[in-house]
Amino acid sequence: MHAIKVDSLSKNFEKFKAVDNISFQIEEGEIFGFLGPNGAGKSTTMMILTTLLKPTSGNASVQGFDVVTQAKKVRENIGYVQQEIGVDEYLTGRENLVFQSRISQMPKDLVESRIDEVISLVELEEKQNEAAITYSGGMRKRLDIACGLIHRPKVLFLDEPTVGLDIQTRRKIWEYIRKIHKEFEMTLFVSTHYMEEADKLCDRVGIIDYGKIQVIDTPEIMKNAMGNDMISFSLIDGIAKQDELINRIKQIEFVNQVTRKQGEITIKSSQCSEVIPKIFQTTTEMGIEIDSLSLNKPTLDDVFISYTGHNLRDDTTQKLNKRKEFNLNRRRGL
Ligand SMILES: Nc1ncnc2c1ncn2[C@@H]1O[C@H](COP(=O)(O)OP(=O)(O)O)[C@@H](O)[C@H]1O
Ligand SMILES: [Mg+2]
Structure with missing residues (x-):
């Protein structure tokens, strides 16, 4: 039962x-x-x-x-x-x-x-x-x-x-x-x-x-069903070589997507453990140095966005404020 x-x-x-x-x-x-x-x-x-x-x-x-x-x-x-x-x-x-x-x-x-x-x-x-x-x-x-x-x-x-x-x-x-x-x-x-x-x-x-x-x-x-983990990193120097670096990273096996936002490069991959050493290899070959690198697994936030098309938090704050207003008015007898 x-x-x-x-x-x-x-x-x-x-x-x-x-x-x-x-x-x-x-x-x-x-x-x-x-x-x-x-x-x-x-x-x-x-x-x-x-x-x-x-x-x-x-x-x-x-x-x-x-x-x-x-x-x-x-x-x-x-x-x-x-x-x-x-x-x-x-x-x-x-x-x-x-x-x-x-x-x-x-x-x-x-x-x-x-x-x-x-x-x-x-x-x-x-x-x-x-x-x-x-x-x-x-x-x-x-x-x-x-x-x-x-x-x-x-x-x-x-x-x-x-x-x-x-x-x-x-x-x-x-x-x-x-x-x-x-x-x-x-x-x-x-x-x-x-x-x-x-x-x-x-x-x-x-x-x-x-x-x-x-x-x-x-x-x-x-x-897990979200598939891709995300690797994000920024460079100490070599900003001028960023375009070339991104092109080379795109060639690495198991890399699904590469995006750049301000100084940070983000890679989506289902095989991050294979990809990370290759990133270091590429930057070393190009004579540029990585400042910091992080590996992020998908969160429930990502799951939520993928199923609903929007972010839970944005929505919630907005509606919470509306609700507060409604409750206040109710208490005021409006
Ligand atoms: N008694 C009611 N009369 C009219 N609309 C209602 C009533 N109760 C809930 N709703 C509406 O139904 C929707 C779902 O409300 P609710 O179940 O309270 O959502 P949640 O608990 O997920 O915040 C909301 O849009 C709310 O305004
Ligand atoms: Mg409720």
């Missing part, structure tokens, strides 16, 4: 296709990353999988239960940590967890011990009796995660769990996510627009853009 199975799922908001005919399966125990810019359809998909939204068409099941016809069963099996912080600021951390355990109708005799367990998991022991309003962003997110874990779901959905946090706090949240995964052997469905996070944290990644899944695979396979 798959932990999550999605079959030709679509969600329209009037004519707008927020989720456009997506299909995928997630194995039990997997950490699956849903990677895409803001507005890609990640939260909408998650809300369907967590039974909060009904799909326009298609099917989805979680732990074998249909998200529409067996919604209650689905809810018993999942935890959902939403993108926006969900904790009640005026309750203490512990009170938030008590509240959460009531919502999930947990047996009374289990509540206290479970709360102790999740509090220690996210290391909030010292702050547990203080109001959540006094917590930092990272602490609130940890409390949120603890709330999602209290009834020990089989599948935990984390919607952009690290958005807006600084890099150190983000790393800390990853640590908790890994710990949860290891200790409870849960299936984790994590959405993110951070490349690094998808790359380092997830067993498999699905890239989603404009409501469509562009590719799903392990980060390793996706990066």
Whole structure:
């Protein structure tokens, strides 16, 4: 049985296709990353999988239960940590967890011990009796995660769990996510627009853009499929001989592409270990000296660009600003 199975799922908001005919399966125990810019359809998909939204068409099941016809069963099996912080600021951390355990109708005799367990998991022991309003962003997110874990779901959905946090706090949240995964052997469905996070944290990644899944695979396979590694170098001298050098490099076996940007020459090749010694041989023959040389493997950024035709970061900043503006206006009542 798959932990999550999605079959030709679509969600329209009037004519707008927020989720456009997506299909995928997630194995039990997997950490699956849903990677895409803001507005890609990640939260909408998650809300369907967590039974909060009904799909326009298609099917989805979680732990074998249909998200529409067996919604209650689905809810018993999942935890959902939403993108926006969900904790009640005026309750203490512990009170938030008590509240959460009531919502999930947990047996009374289990509540206290479970709360102790999740509090220690996210290391909030010292702050547990203080109001959540006094917590930092990272602490609130940890409390949120603890709330999602209290009834020990089989599948935990984390919607952009690290958005807006600084890099150190983000790393800390990853640590908790890994710990949860290891200790409870849960299936984790994590959405993110951070490349690094998808790359380092997830067993498999699905890239989603404009409501469509562009590719799903392990980060390793996706990066390798890009084929070419890149060698970049600059010269100490011999600028005058650059054209000739580039022509000679183009003749080297396994060199696929040579480009020059300002003083830097970049070579794409699938066999860099063969090519690098030949570059040195050529420059030595020509009496020119290399200043520094670096070898770069394709990153998930490259994978993203190759499948979507644009850079994730550019898009995200722009849309994030729009979202901030929208949220601000909403708070202002505009
Ligand atoms: N309730 C809604 N009504 C209309 N449009 C919506 C609604 N919810 C989401 N959208 C739109 O659907 C698209 C996908 O949104 P979302 O799933 O939140 O993306 P992501 O989580 O990847 O940032 C966005 O363009 C968003 O504006
Ligand atoms: Mg979202």
